Amino acid sequence: MAVAKTPRRPAPLRILTAVPICDGHDSAVTTINLELARHGIEIIYLGYHQAVEAIARAAVQEDVNAVGLSSYNGGHIVFFREVVAALRRGGNGDIPVFGGGGGTITRADERAMRRQGTDRIFFAGTPLEEIVAAIRGYSRPARPNPRFRGDRVLARALTIAESGGRVPAVKRTGPGRSFVVGIAGPGGAGKSTLIDELTSRFLRHQPAGRIAILANDPSHPGSGGAILGDRVSAIYAQDDRVFFRSLATRGSLTGLSAAAPAAIELLRRSGEFDLILVESVGVGQESDPFRSFGGGQPLVDATLFVLAPHYGGLIQLQKIALLNGADYVALNKCDHPLAKVAKAEIQARLDQNGRDQRLHATTAAKHFDPGVDALFSALAQRADLAPAAGGERPCRLEVTP
Amino acid sequence: MSQLGKIADAVGTYNRFVAAEVDRARADAAYAAELRARWAGIRSAVGTTQSPSGTPLPRLALPDTDEPGAIAEYLLGQGLPGEFPYATAAYREMYLDTAARTGEEPMRLFAGLGLAEDTNARFKYLSRHQRSLRLSTAFDGPTLYGLDSDHAGVLGKIGEGGVAIDTVEDMGRLFAGFDLTRPDASVSMTMNAPAPVILAMFIAAAKRRFGPDRVASLRGTIQADMLKEVQAQNEVIFPVDASLRFLCDMVEWCVPNLPRWYPISISGYHIAEAGATPVQQAAFTLSNGFTYAGLLRDRGASVNQFGPRLSFFLDCGLDVEYLVLGRVCRRIWAIGMRDVFGADAKAQVLKLHTQTSGRSLIAAEFQNNLTRTAVELMLAYVNYTNSCHSNSADEPFTTPTERYALLASHGQSILLEESGLFRHTMNLFGGAPGLLALERQVESAILGVFREMDTLGGVIAAMEQRYQRSKIQESGHRLETQIYSGERPIIGLNKYVSHEPLPHVPLARTSPSKQRLQVERLRAFKRKHAKRAPDALQRLENVTRAGGNVFGELVTTVETCSLGQITACLTGVVGQFRPMV
Numbered sequence: 001m002a003v004a005k006t007p008r009r010p011a012p013l014r015i016l017t018a019v020p021i022c023d024g025h026d027s028a029v030t031t032i033n034l035e036l037a038r039h040g041i042e043i044i045y046l047g048y049h050q051a052v053e054a055i056a057r058a059a060v061q062e063d064v065n066a067v068g069l070s071s072y073n074g075g076h077i078v079f080f081r082e083v084v085a086a087l088r089r090g091g092n093g094d095i096p097v098f099g100g101g102g103g104t105i106t107r108a109d110e111r112a113m114r115r116q117g118t119d120r121i122f123f124a125g126t127p128l129e130e131i132v133a134a135i136r137g138y139s140r141p142a143r144p145n146p147r148f149r150g151d152r153v154l155a156r157a158l159t160i161a162e163s164g165g166r167v168p169a170v171k172r173t174g175p176g177r178s179f180v181v182g183i184a185g186p187g188g189a190g191k192s193t194l195i196d197e198l199t200s201r202f203l204r205h206q207p208a209g210r211i212a213i214l215a216n217d218p219s220h221p222g223s224g225g226a227i228l229g230d231r232v233s234a235i236y237a238q239d240d241r242v243f244f245r246s247l248a249t250r251g252s253l254t255g256l257s258a259a260a261p262a263a264i265e266l267l268r269r270s271g272e273f274d275l276i277l278v279e280s281v282g283v284g285q286e287s288d289p290f291r292s293f294g295g296g297q298p299l300v301d302a303t304l305f306v307l308a309p310h311y312g313g314l315i316q317l318q319k320i321a322l323l324n325g326a327d328y329v330a331l332n333k334c335d336h337p338l339a340k341v342a343k344a345e346i347q348a349r350l351d352q353n354g355r356d357q358r359l360h361a362t363t364a365a366k367h368f369d370p371g372v373d374a375l376f377s378a379l380a381q382r383a384d385l386a387p388a389a390g391g392e393r394p395c396r397l398e399v400t401p
Numbered sequence: 402m403s404q405l406g407k408i409a410d411a412v413g414t415y416n417r418f419v420a421a422e423v424d425r426a427r428a429d430a431a432y433a434a435e436l437r438a439r440w441a442g443i444r445s446a447v448g449t450t451q452s453p454s455g456t457p458l459p460r461l462a463l464p465d466t467d468e469p470g471a472i473a474e475y476l477l478g479q480g481l482p483g484e485f486p487y488a489t490a491a492y493r494e495m496y497l498d499t500a501a502r503t504g505e506e507p508m509r510l511f512a513g514l515g516l517a518e519d520t521n522a523r524f525k526y527l528s529r530h531q532r533s534l535r536l537s538t539a540f541d542g543p544t545l546y547g548l549d550s551d552h553a554g555v556l557g558k559i560g561e562g563g564v565a566i567d568t569v570e571d572m573g574r575l576f577a578g579f580d581l582t583r584p585d586a587s588v589s590m591t592m593n594a595p596a597p598v599i600l601a602m603f604i605a606a607a608k609r610r611f612g613p614d615r616v617a618s619l620r621g622t623i624q625a626d627m628l629k630e631v632q633a634q635n636e637v638i639f640p641v642d643a644s645l646r647f648l649c650d651m652v653e654w655c656v657p658n659l660p661r662w663y664p665i666s667i668s669g670y671h672i673a674e675a676g677a678t679p680v681q682q683a684a685f686t687l688s689n690g691f692t693y694a695g696l697l698r699d700r701g702a703s704v705n706q707f708g709p710r711l712s713f714f715l716d717c718g719l720d721v722e723y724l725v726l727g728r729v730c731r732r733i734w735a736i737g738m739r740d741v742f743g744a745d746a747k748a749q750v751l752k753l754h755t756q757t758s759g760r761s762l763i764a765a766e767f768q769n770n771l772t773r774t775a776v777e778l779m780l781a782y783v784n785y786t787n788s789c790h791s792n793s794a795d796e797p798f799t800t801p802t803e804r805y806a807l808l809a810s811h812g813q814s815i816l817l818e819e820s821g822l823f824r825h826t827m828n829l830f831g832g833a834p835g836l837l838a839l840e841r842q843v844e845s846a847i848l849g850v851f852r853e854m855d856t857l858g859g860v861i862a863a864m865e866q867r868y869q870r871s872k873i874q875e876s877g878h879r880l881e882t883q884i885y886s887g888e889r890p891i892i893g894l895n896k897y898v899s900h901e902p903l904p905h906v907p908l909a910r911t912s913p914s915k916q917r918l919q920v921e922r923l924r925a926f927k928r929k930h931a932k933r934a935p936d937a938l939q940r941l942e943n944v945t946r947a948g949g950n951v952f953g954e955l956v957t958t959v960e961t962c963s964l965g966q967i968t969a970c971l972t973g974v975v976g977q978f979r980p981m982v
């Protein structure tokens with residue numbers, strides 16, 4: 001596997017950042033995100049207008065070192081307290097919560113917030129360097145923790161896999177058959193959007209099932225940091241039945257994090273999930289992120305190749321090797337005027353393969369798109385997802401003793 | 402080429418036309434004579450006045466020249482105040498003493514806190530010395546996001562940063578005691594994604610108070626600029642196409658039914674405050690404006706009808722570009738509207754509201770904020786803004802408290818009424834060599850951004866590619882880096898620092914008991930209308946699905962339904978906005 005041979009550095013810090021509900025002041029947080037990523041930190045950004053539960057869920061699933069909140073529209077004393085409480089309720093009180101809000105958070109507020117469990121507030125006028133240095137202090141080694149419950153168990157195992165450690169075995173807790181779909185395609189084709197739309201179909205179609213998403217995104221080649229922003233747009237991932245994990249590539253050039261194979265295995269073996277969707281980074285003509293070629297065991301049960309009408313032209317289309325092997329092909333952004341021609345060209349290209357590959361025409365940016373419905377039906381059928389009868393399945397993940 | 406490319410071209414063409422006319426004025430004796438004659442007429446029509454110490458002054462300052470090229474350059478390149486291309490000003494006379502005795506003052510202060518009655522009291526306090534009634538409303542977070550005050554997890558946000566409005570009854574309380582149908586009354590509302598619902602509540606409350614016949618006399622502005630929400634302010638609820646449809650429905654309804662209303666305020670303020678440079682602010686704002694004009698035209702509305710109902714809102718910070726930003730924007734808008742949209746004179750004029758920069762105000766040694774705001778006010782008025790909000794010195798900490806709100810308003814009065822800068826002579830500053838040089842630089846930089854967006858397929862295509870957002874975020878990051886490296890001197894923060902501890906500033910916060918009171922009021926409203934609300938929502942859903950004018954229906958829906966109920970209904974039909982980083 002093509003892993004860049006750089007000297008191994010310690011695993012980057014992973015920090016979740018977000019802005020509270022009813023607050024759209026994101027300029028401070030996006031500045032902090034850029035600054036931290038430039039200093040080699042991995043940021044999992046959840047976005048603005050975020051509810052307490054969404055923040056706690058993301059912190060757990062991403063197994064972050066700490067949570068940073070940027071609050072401007074008032075009510076910060078209550079909000080920070082609720083986030084700390086939500087983490088503690090789930091047995092995740094080890095995740096520190098810090099943040100800022102310029103001058104809106106006063107010294108007196110800060111004292112109250114610290115008493116209620118907030119770790120640190122950065123006041124107006126704190127130099128960025130000082131912020132970076134303080135956040136570096138949240139670094140800690142990733143070890144299994146027997147006190148963890150639920151998704152955090154799996155999340156921690158994934159962190160260990162990511163940092164190259166010995167991956168702990170995770171007890172099988174669910175009946176999920178775990179059909180794994182690998183999703184690849186050029187950068188910006190709409191993979192993440194399509195995954196989110198498929199998620200919404202899954203949640204409706206499987207009222208008790210769980211779905212996992214592994215979103216691979218590139219690390220910054222220089223600093224080693226990353227801004228993993230897929231959660232911002234994943235509006236349907238805000239549900240406890242969705243396990244969403246962002247993986248930075250950390251120098252791997254395969255289109256997936258080097259930990260992706262272990263991560264997929266962990267998710268599969270947990271039995272928690274009926275469907276697992278793995279998004280590769282944007283890939284070009286020759287790549288093979290899911291090891292579909294070369295005769296070995298592919299990483300996934302099926303592959304979906306997503307492209308948009310702007311692939312260039314027929315010649316470019318010929319060169320995309322993944323089109324030969326993909327089980328499903330989606331032409332996304334069918335709202336674009338070029339889509340009509342593209343559809344015909346791609347269908348002709350697929351016909352050459354003689355594999356009966358059906359082209360799905362989708363417009364993921366539109367809700368309720370019938371093309372996405374059809375694609376989901378095809379995947380559900382292949383994954384053998386039967387609409388299950390009601391009743392939520394509790395999550396019982398624990399580490400094998 | 403997208404519409405933006407055409408506009409950039411049109412400005413280039415116009416500039417070449419001006420240059421050619423200047424040459425012609427110098428070469429063609431007949432034309433020169435004609436210009437001189439016109440110029441003489443203009444000059445002789447300028448009245449005179451004098452300063453309090455007796456210095457005689459013209460009421461309008463004009464270039465002191467008789468050279469035909471210079472005359473052509475001025476008349477065509479800058480334009481007399483109130484004349485194309487409107488670089489000097491939108492109207493012939495502004496801020497002068499005579500107007501100060503009779504006309505409406507340009508000051509308009511943004512206010513909102515607590516529950517409706519608290520904001521009502523603040524409105525009364527701020528307007529007690531005003532000749533005309535100019536109110537401007539800030540809403541709290543839950544209202545801005547279309548949520549009811551009883552929505553899970555929002556309790557602590559009720560009444561913070563703005564007023565909590567859930568129902569038509571709250572709206573009634575908000576403006577109780579004000580005669581909004583007075584000819585010189587105007588109400589502005591900083592409201593975006595839920596703007597149609599909130600404006601519908603405003604209309605419904607006015608109907609109850611003043612009777613249906615007087616609704617048409619309501620005058621004011623609702624922000625409702627959804628493009629800049631996607632780009633900068635982040636209050637988006639519905640997908641972009643649905644958001645724009647609801648907006649256009651509202652504009653189309655307002656043009657005939659609320660003829661004195663400005664149903665959209667095309668805003669750069671939020672873009673700049675989010676970190677954009679002055680040039681980016683202007684480029685994104687103008688291009689958003691042209692996008693709305695294109696959307697409305699494509700829906701069949703007439704540019705001469707909706708054009709005069711569009712208004713603009715810009716930020717004014719301390720950077721030097723702000724000295725000319727309003728002037729340059731008026732010029733580009735006028736050329737674009739005339740030469741690309743074929744608009745008539747009334748629809749060419751960019752009407753401008755300015756707010757001094759909140760972001761330039763900092764916590765450290767915060768009393769300096771008074772000076773910062775004063776300088777910004779000066780820049781804003783040099784641009785002949787039509788109306789202006791000045792921020793309070795306690796801006797970094799809290800919704801303005803009475804004391805600092807009053808100082809902010811007095812700042813404007815000192816500049817316009819006490820100082821002689823704007824009272825006697827119109828255009829005291831325009832035409833200075835530095836200004837002209839800056840205007841040219843800023844204009845060409847704005848057109849450069851237009852062309853970049855044009856290659857991406859226009860404003861909406863660029864937006865889908867995160868172009869504006871990523872530019873704004875990069876600039877915001879650069880701004881902060883420059884501050885903390887000392888490259889941008891900020892007195893009291895990175896220069897001449899006194900290391901005083903942060904002061905104790907009185908805060909305007911909403912007490913938990915008030916927050917609970919708001920929830921109780923909302924629940925009572927919902928109980929009262931429990932029988933009728935479902936039908937009203939069903940009708941709204943039907944109209945939305947059938948492609949009818951949603952705004953027309955909302956005016957009825959709000960009689961029995963709360964903001965949150967309506968938002969949920971509409972989201973059920975059109976889905977949720979998918980945000981981007």
Ligand code: B12
Pocket residue numbers: 017022023024025026027028029031032068069070071072073074098099100101102103104122123124125126127128131513539540541542545561562563591633634635636670671674675758759760761762763795796797798799800801881
């Ligand atoms: C920029 C700004 C805006 C922009 C936001 C653009 C954007 N996309 O972010 C715009 C114009 C859109 C805006 C709108 C509104 N705003 Co505003 N806004 C501000 C302003 C001027 C600056 C905030 C800022 O970003 N500063 C830059 C950052 C980088 O610096 P800083 O704040 O000093 O933060 C430092 C530290 O605290 C730290 N930090 C901050 N957050 C975090 C997080 C982490 C994790 C870490 C490590 C550090 C950290 O980093 C900085 C460097 O040291 C403040 C007033 C002020 N001068 O502070 C008002 C202010 C926050 N806004 C306010 C209000 C009320 C609003 C509105 C609700 C107004 C309305 N009713 O419509 C809307 C709501 C918008 C929304 N969607 O929520 C109020 C809040 C009042 C309150 N809480 O009582 C303020 C205080 C102004 C005021 N006095 O009224 N606003």
Ligand SMILES: Nc1nc2c(ncn2[C@@H]2O[C@H](COP(=O)(O)OP(=O)(O)OP(=O)(O)O)[C@@H](O)[C@H]2O)c(=O)[nH]1
Pocket residue numbers: 185186187188189190191192193194281282332333334335336362363364365366865866867
């Ligand atoms: N017009 C249109 N835009 C779409 C569609 N689907 C996605 N987009 C937009 O395309 C952009 C990229 O979408 P993503 O889902 O992030 O694409 P991606 O393939 O995951 O991108 P990378 O992970 O960066 O490679 C976003 O702005 C989407 O809103 C569609 O069907 N039509």
Ligand SMILES: [Mg+2]
Pocket residue numbers: 191192193230279
């Ligand atoms: Mg993606």
